[in-house]
Amino acid sequence: MKPRAAPLLALLGAAVAEGSAAAAADAAAGCNVDLTTKGLPACRQVCPEWCWATVIGEMREYYDKKPSTCQLDECHVVSGVRKASCCTNATECDFTRSGPMGCGNPSGPDEIMRGFQQEIPGQNWVHLHGRPGFDCHPGDGCWPTEATLQKLLIAGIPVARATHGHITVLGGCRARGQGVTEYRVLDSLKDPATPLWMNYTLLTLGPPPGQGDGPWADTCDPPARWRRLNLV
Numbered sequence: 173m174k175p176r177a178a179p180l181l182a183l184l185g186a187a188v189a190e191g192s193a194a195a196a197a198d199a200a201a202g203c204n205v206d207l208t209t210k211g212l213p214a215c216r217q218v219c220p221e222w223c224w225a226t227v228i229g230e231m232r233e234y235y236d237k238k239p240s241t242c243q244l245d246e247c248h249v250v251s252g253v254r255k256a257s258c259c260t261n262a263t264e265c266d267f268t269r270s271g272p273m274g275c276g277n278p279s280g281p282d283e284i285m286r287g288f289q290q291e292i293p294g295q296n297w298v299h300l301h302g303r304p305g306f307d308c309h310p311g312d313g314c315w316p317t318e319a320t321l322q323k324l325l326i327a328g329i330p331v332a333r334a335t336h337g338h339i340t341v342l343g344g345c346r347a348r349g350q351g352v353t354e355y356r357v358l359d360s361l362k363d364p365a366t367p368l369w370m371n372y373t374l375l376t377l378g379p380p381p382g383q384g385d386g387p388w389a390d391t392c393d394p395p396a397r398w399r400r401l402n403l404v
Contacts, residue, residue: 202347202353203322203325203326203345203346203347203353204345204346204347205325205326205328205344205345206343206344206346206356207234207325207328207330207343207344207356208343208344208356208358210328211233211234211237212230212231212233212234212330212341212343212358213229213230213233213234213240213242214230214343214358214364215229215230215240215242215243215245215246215358215360215364216242216360216361216362216363216364217246217360217361218243218246218247218264218265219246219264219265219275219276220265220276221267221276221277221278221279222246222250222265222276222360223338223339223340223360223361224278224279224283224284224287224339225245225246225247225249225250225253225279225287226242226245226246226360227332227339227340227341227358227360228249228284228287228288228291228292229242229245229246229248229249229291230242230245230330230341230358231288231291231292231330231332231341232245232249232291232292233245234330235292235294235295236292244259247259247264247275249287249291250264250275251275252287252290252291253283253286253287253290253291254273254275256274256275257275258275263275264276278337281299281334284334284339285297285299288332300314300315300316314388315333315375315376315388316331318353318372321342321345321355321372322345322353325342325343325344325345325355326345330342330343333357333375333388334388335378335385335387335388336387338359338361338385340357340358340359340360340385341357341358342355342356342357342358342375343356343357343358344356346369348371352371353371353372354369354370354371355369355370355371355372355375356368356369357369357370357375357385359385375388376388
């Protein structure tokens with residue numbers, strides 16, 4: 173994904189009812205879960221602009237409960253969404269500046285949302301988006317509250333978090349003392365063998381300039397299924 177002035181994107185797989193009881197029980201004990209130990213793959217993106225396809229592929233394998241084939245997942249996602257053949261060395265990272273979008277071109281919120289709906293139709297996908305051209309600030313409703321984020325993760329629901337020009341998956345949480353919780357970020361630009369963790373402030377507002385990925389933003393009405401699970 174390339175940097176853009178349009179609003180950031182947060183895509184959340186809707187909660188499954190069977191996870192609600194576990195979420196309620198575990199929330200009192202604190203947030204301590206790593207979904208990569210429960211089938212969520214951590215993949216490296218094949219092409220420079222395929223972070224979006226990597227995230228969709230990771231989520232699809234997690235919900236389908238199938239062994240991950242990261243590179244094939246990415247090209248199959250792009251092929252399906254763009255109606256093209258993107259699984260050959262000659263085409264998969266092809267970038268075009270005019271005419272039909274090439275396999276290697278960056279994506280945007282509408283196409284990413286379509287990819288989630290197309291590749292993982294069994295989940296109710298929710299797009300949290302803000303006002304075009306405006307950054308989001310705390311209290312704007314652009315990202316889930318920390319309590320909601322923890323309940324989602326405890327319930328086994330990974331969260332796709334997009335920033336300016338990049339998208340990652342939040343796949344875990346752990347207590348670090350003094351009331352601070354850190355969240356596992358699956359970043360397809362980094363080595364998955366070295367887990368990346370951020371606290372809620374870094375996730376939402378971003379690290380200092382030049383020191384990492386961020387900030388996170390967008391806004392939407394709370395989804396009905398979150399209400400049924402007491403997640404809002």
